[in-house]
Amino acid sequence: DSYSLLTSTLTLLPPNEGMPRAKAAAEKAITLDPTLADAHATIGAVHDWYDWDWKAAADSARCAIELEPDNERALSLYAFHLSAHGKHDAALRVGNKAAHLNPTSTLASATLAFLYYKARDFEAALNQIELAKKLDPLFPPLHTILSWTSLLLGRHDDAVASARKAAELTDYPPPRRAALGCTLSAAGQREESVAKPPQRRPVVGSHTGRTTLQKYCQTHRVNLKPHLRARSDSRHLSDRSNTHPIG
Numbered sequence: 439d440s441y442s443l444l445t446s447t448l449t450l451l452p453p454n455e456g457m458p459r460a461k462a463a464a465e466k467a468i469t470l471d472p473t474l475a476d477a478h479a480t481i482g483a484v485h486d487w488y489d490w491d492w493k494a495a496a497d498s499a500r501c502a503i504e505l506e507p508d509n510e511r512a513l514s515l516y517a518f519h520l521s522a523h524g525k526h527d528a529a530l531r532v533g534n535k536a537a538h539l540n541p542t543s544t545l546a547s548a549t550l551a552f553l554y555y556k557a558r559d560f561e562a563a564l565n566q567i568e569l570a571k572k573l574d575p576l577f578p579p580l581h582t583i584l585s586w587t588s589l590l591l592g593r594h595d596d597a598v599a600s601a602r603k604a605a606e607l608t609d610y611p612p613p614r615r616a617a618l619g620c621t622l623s624a625a626g627q628r629e630e631s632v633a634k635p636p637q638r639r640p641v642v643g644s645h646t647g648r649t650t651l652q653k654y655c656q657t658h659r660v661n662l663k664p665h666l667r668a669r670s671d672s673r674h675l676s677d678r679s680n681t682h683p684i685g
Contacts, residue, residue, distance in 0.1 A: 457488035475506035483515050510540045514549040526557035544574040563587045578607040594625035
């Protein structure tokens with residue numbers, strides 16, 4: 439699960455590196471213990487976000503939930519899958535269950551905000567974002583979701599500020615740069631949208647970014663040590679794009 443989170447949520451690993459490693463680790467875990475719900479959930483996430491194998495993704499997510507009905511991570515991932523296929527009512531039911539199972543989980547709370555956004559219930563999305571911010575105001579995906587929601591509500595200044603904040607918190611990785619550029623363009627700031635962004639620093643070089651990552655990884659038991667090294671921007675480019683800000 440650490441590799442998928444490092445790839446999709448924290449953007450520290452490029453998809454073509456992080457996702458295959460996540461899948462390999464989860465498959466190895468299943469050979470040791472086929473009843474591990476987290477491992478099945480991780481494989482489902484890889485099928486959804488990288489393989490684009492929707493049936494396999496749904497099967498893995500349902501398997502994880504059958505093994506552990508109250509597994510917050512599995513429920514959140516399945517809710518995302520349902521939302522991506524337009525099943526918003528079902529997605530919100532599952533996402534709300536995940537958030538209520540662990541009210542202190544920033545990840546589950548942020549996922550629920552994303553589900554409201556996808557369902558075009560923007561006021562509910564904004565309310566959920568505020569609730570999630572009380573858990574961790576520096577969680578980067580929250581600012582991304584706030585940016586998207588604000589943009590669709592016509593609140594361009596808020597959208598740009600939130601997109602900029604998400605990029606700053608993660609030291610401007612390519613996915614956040616792209617989101618910021620798109621937001622600036624949609625807000626009518628086209629000249630700035632194509633301007634060269636600030637030079638990305640190593641993830642350990644930013645106090646704000648370091649604090650955010652440490653808190654996130656402590657909460658979700660992600661081991662960053664093998665990955666905390668400077669990476670060139672080209673390492674983050676892949677033939678697969680990730681449109682999910684949560685992970």
